[in-house]
Structure formats: structure tokens, C-alpha cells
């Protein structure tokens with residue numbers, strides 16, 4: 583009986599593994615087809631000066647309009663794309679679309695010309711041989727000025743191979759591109775490396791912003807992160823700012839920039855165009871959504 587049972591366990595185990603392998607292969611195929619078939623598109627979320635609410639830039643965030651599964655957020659496919667390597671093609675496509683969008687907007691709206699387009703780069707994409715060349719190609723093809731591009735690389739991805747990251751980040755910096763460390767506080771950072779990386783700013787993960795008003799301790803963590811960034815010569819972007827009290831606290835903590843639903847949600851290209859058209863082109867101040875709704 584024990585033998586029977588053992589065999590059953592084995593069977594269950596292999597079936598489950600097989601299911602997973604099939605699922606992985608299906609998703610991988612669907613993703614490759616999706617990149618070819620233009621099923622991926624970008625939404626853009628503005629970020630602003632915390633003190634003036636003036637527009638500083640946009641973060642490009644990818645979405646997948648799957649033919650049968652519907653609209654999928656990056657949380658549902660980025661990890662898999664990393665695992666299968668599909669992230670390389672997907673990532674190039676994202677970079678290309680983001681730069682092309684910025685160039686098209688800047689032609690039409692003067693307010694855009696001083697802004698940044700910020701693009702998320704996955705670990706595998708960053709460590710890929712030929713990453714720098716792929717950026718150069720996109721800049722050339724789209725006409726995107728390198729000074730207007732910003733790359734967001736997660737703390738985890740940068741720290742994975744800190745020595746070669748430092749080298750690569752310096753080369754990107756030399757091209758004139760701005761650099762952000764993303765999701766700060768969710769991974770592990772080596773302080774000695776952090777100061778050697780040529781990073782322009784640090785993005786505090788939204789989980790910290792959310793907890794800030796839950797306890798004094800969480801607030802002190804946010805304060806410590808901001809002070810650390812400033813000590814290392816970086817400016818700080820708070821992500822996930824959802825209300826006026828979070829904004830007030832972050833202002834008091836001398837955080838420079840904010841991004842979140844309080845100001846604007848991520849928007850597809852057509853909504854972005856309406857948003858841009860509604861701005862004062864000389865002083866593009868973003869009216870918080872909550873305040874606009876209260877009018």
C-alpha cells in the first residue's frame with residue numbers, strides 16, 4: 583500500500599510539474615506572439631515637484647491587452663518574461679514606444695520639452711550583453727534626446743552584480759541619461775556600493791508611503807531613507823502618494839518629487855494627450871485629482 587501511495591504521490595508531483603511547464607511554455611509563446619502582434623501598450627503616469635506640483639516627467643508602465651485573458655497588469659507577466667527571456671524583446675519595445683511617445687508629445691506641447699520619460703528596466707534586460715547598444719539604437723531611431731530619458735532599475739537588479747552594475751551605470755550616465763534606483767527599501771543594498779553608483783535619484787517604494795501614517799516608526803524609516811539619499815547626493819521620488827496628508831508629510835521631510843493617484847493615474851496615450859493639452863505650457867502645474875474633484 584505504501585508503495586502504491588508513493589507511486590501516486592510521484593504521479594501527482596510530475597503532473598503538477600508538467601502542468602506548470604506547459605503553462606510556462608504557453609505563456610512564453612503567447613508573449614512572443616503578443617510582442618509581434620502589438621498586444622502590449624504603455625500607460626504613462628506623471629510625476630511632479632512636491633513643493634510646486636509642477637510637472638517633472640512621466641513613468642512608462644506596460645500593459646498587455648491579451649486576446650482572451652483581457653487586460654493584464656505587469657505584475658501578471660513581467661516575472662515570467664524575465665524567466666523566459668521574453669523581457670529582452672518586450673523591454674526594447676517598451677523603450678522604443680516610450681521614447682517615440684515623448685518625441686511626439688514634445689513636438690506638440692512645449693511643456694513636455696523639459697520633462698523626463700522614465701522607463702523601467704528589468705534585471706535581465708540590464709545585465710544583458712548589448713543593452714547599451716539597444717538604448718543607442720532606440721535614441722537614434724526615435725530622435726529622443728538622451729538628457730530627457732531616465733531609466734529605473736530596481737535595487738535588487740543593481741545589487742545582483744554590484745561590480746559590473748557600477749561600470750554599466752557609469753556608461754549610461756556618460757550618455758547623458760538619468761538614473762533612478764527603483765523600489766528602494768524592498769531589497770538589500772550595500773551602502774558601500776550605493777555611494778559608488780552614479781544615481782540621480784531614489785524612488786521610495788509605495789509600501790513605505792502607505793505605512794507612513796500607520797506608525798511613527800514607519801515615518802522615521804521614510805525620513806531615514808530620504809536623509810540617506812540626500813547624504814549620497816541623490817534626490818528622492820515618493821511613489822504611491824494618494825492623499826494630501828502624505829504630500830504634506832513628504833514636503834516636511836524634504837522629499838523632492840511625488841508620483842501617485844493623488845496627482846494623476848497612469849493614462850494611455852489618448853488620455854495623456856488630453857492631459858497635456860490642458861496644461862499651462864509655460865508653468866505646467868498639475869492640479870491634484872482630489873482637489874479637482876472637490877471643486
Ligand code: C2E
Nearest residue numbers: 643644655656657676702703704822823824841842843848
Ligand atoms: P514600479 O516601477 O514601482 O511602478 C509603480 C507602480 O505603482 C505602478 O504599478 C503604478 O501604476 C502604481 N501606482 C502609482 N501610483 C499609485 C498610487 O497612488 N497607489 C497605488 N496603489 N499604486 C500606484 P504597475 O503599473 O502595475 O506596475 C507594477 C510594476 O511592474 C512596476 O513597479 C514595475 O516594477 C513593473 N513594470 C511596469 N512596467 C514595466 C516595464 O515596462 N518593464 C519592466 N521591466 N517592469 C515594468
Ligand code: MG
Nearest residue numbers: 641702734764
Ligand atoms: Mg518604476
Ligand code: MG
Nearest residue numbers: 764765785821
Ligand atoms: Mg517604483
Ligand code: MG
Nearest residue numbers: 765787788821
Ligand atoms: Mg514599486
